[in-house]
Amino acid sequence: MAYAPHPLARRIHDGVMQLLGTALVKTEMCEQLARLGRQDEIPANLMELRSALEDTVVELRLLMVEMRNLPSSAEPVTTRAA
Amino acid sequence: MFNHDRETPRPSANAIRVVLADDHQLFRQGLKALLELERGITVVGEASDGLEVQRVSLEQHANVVLMDINMPIVDGLSATRELLRADGKIGVIILSMHHEEGHVFQALRAGARGYLLKTSRVSEVAGAVRAVASGLSLLDPSVTSSVVSEFKRMSSKQTPEDGLGQLTETEVKILQHVSAGMSNKEIASKLSLAESTVKNRLSVLFEKIGVLDRTQAAIYAITHGIAPTAVQSSR
Numbered sequence: 001m002a003y004a005p006h007p008l009a010r011r012i013h014d015g016v017m018q019l020l021g022t023a024l025v026k027t028e029m030c031e032q033l034a035r036l037g038r039q040d041e042i043p044a045n046l047m048e049l050r051s052a053l054e055d056t057v058v059e060l061r062l063l064m065v066e067m068r069n070l071p072s073s074a075e076p077v078t079t080r081a082a
Numbered sequence: 083m084f085n086h087d088r089e090t091p092r093p094s095a096n097a098i099r100v101v102l103a104d105d106h107q108l109f110r111q112g113l114k115a116l117l118e119l120e121r122g123i124t125v126v127g128e129a130s131d132g133l134e135v136q137r138v139s140l141e142q143h144a145n146v147v148l149m150d151i152n153m154p155i156v157d158g159l160s161a162t163r164e165l166l167r168a169d170g171k172i173g174v175i176i177l178s179m180h181h182e183e184g185h186v187f188q189a190l191r192a193g194a195r196g197y198l199l200k201t202s203r204v205s206e207v208a209g210a211v212r213a214v215a216s217g218l219s220l221l222d223p224s225v226t227s228s229v230v231s232e233f234k235r236m237s238s239k240q241t242p243e244d245g246l247g248q249l250t251e252t253e254v255k256i257l258q259h260v261s262a263g264m265s266n267k268e269i270a271s272k273l274s275l276a277e278s279t280v281k282n283r284l285s286v287l288f289e290k291i292g293v294l295d296r297t298q299a300a301i302y303a304i305t306h307g308i309a310p311t312a313v314q315s316s317r
Contacts, residue, residue, distance in 0.1 A: 013152065013179055013180070014152060017179040017200075018106050018109065018179065018200075021106070021109055021179060021200035021201070022106060022108045022109045022112060024200070024201060025109055025112035025113055025116065025204075026112055028112075028116060028203060028204055029112055029115060029116060032116060032119055032204075036119075048108065052108065
């Protein structure tokens with residue numbers, strides 16, 4: 001069944017989720033480098049991990065601002081109609 | 083950042099040749115560096131869109147492609163379909179953040195032989211690459227339940243005499259080989275049959291299980307639990 005995802009859902013997928021995917025890969029990289037005794041390469045990977053997390057925070061803040069202006073679906077229908 | 087001069091394993095001549103397709107460069111770089119620490123796997127190419135992945139995979143004679151769904155120009159599902167049309171031997175594993183069953187079924191219909199989430203550890207991705215390169219299929223445990231539910235739904239609509247129950251032992255074997263991505267020639271060689279016999283048996287088989295083509299037959303095999311599927315047991 002074809003459907004168009006809500007623009008916010010798409011933004012969460014394309015932005016936040018992808019950034020978190022990258023962050024997960026970076027944590028695993030640090031883990032592997034530690035296991036291989038290559039500690040000197042870990043700081044650069046941690047910097048990239050931090051950068052991915054900072055970008056995620058920025059993206060989430062932007063989404064929160066947009067979502068504040070949306071009507072709450074949890075609100076009772078009668079209240080919304082009033 | 084990863085220092086490639088210090089990589090431990092050197093790719094061997096018979097290593098599994100992998101192409102990564104994802105429009106997020108940092109994710110691709112990280113995954114590449116991690117996969118190249120795995121024995122018997124070498125990343126021979128990267129692509130950032132669904133058109134580039136087809137060209138790179140064919141040029142580099144990829145064995146396995148790790149494919150994202152959301153990519154520019156051509157999405158990962160269409161790219162999978164087109165790529166397999168050009169070379170049916172390539173094993174495509176979808177690596178996505180989507181866990182919805184709709185995406186899983188679309189991926190299987192497109193011909194993908196694996197579906198993993200981007201939250202998978204690299205050891206799991208490497209396991210999937212090895213499984214698919216050896217002709218198996220593999221699904222992430224968190225999406226397997228959707229496939230099982232679909233299997234139950236389809237099963238509840240059938241009597242034992244429908245489809246699967248009508249297949250002979252040889253037809254079941256042919257169906258398993260089809261779901262593993264083998265060509266008629268390969269199946270003929272495997273089962274010591276003439277290629278024309280395999281072709282004829284396939285036509286009968288398709289009619290019995292009510293499908294139109296090999297892709298639908300492969301999905302049928304997966305949803306009916308007769309495909310040689312390797313499912314990850316733990317995360």
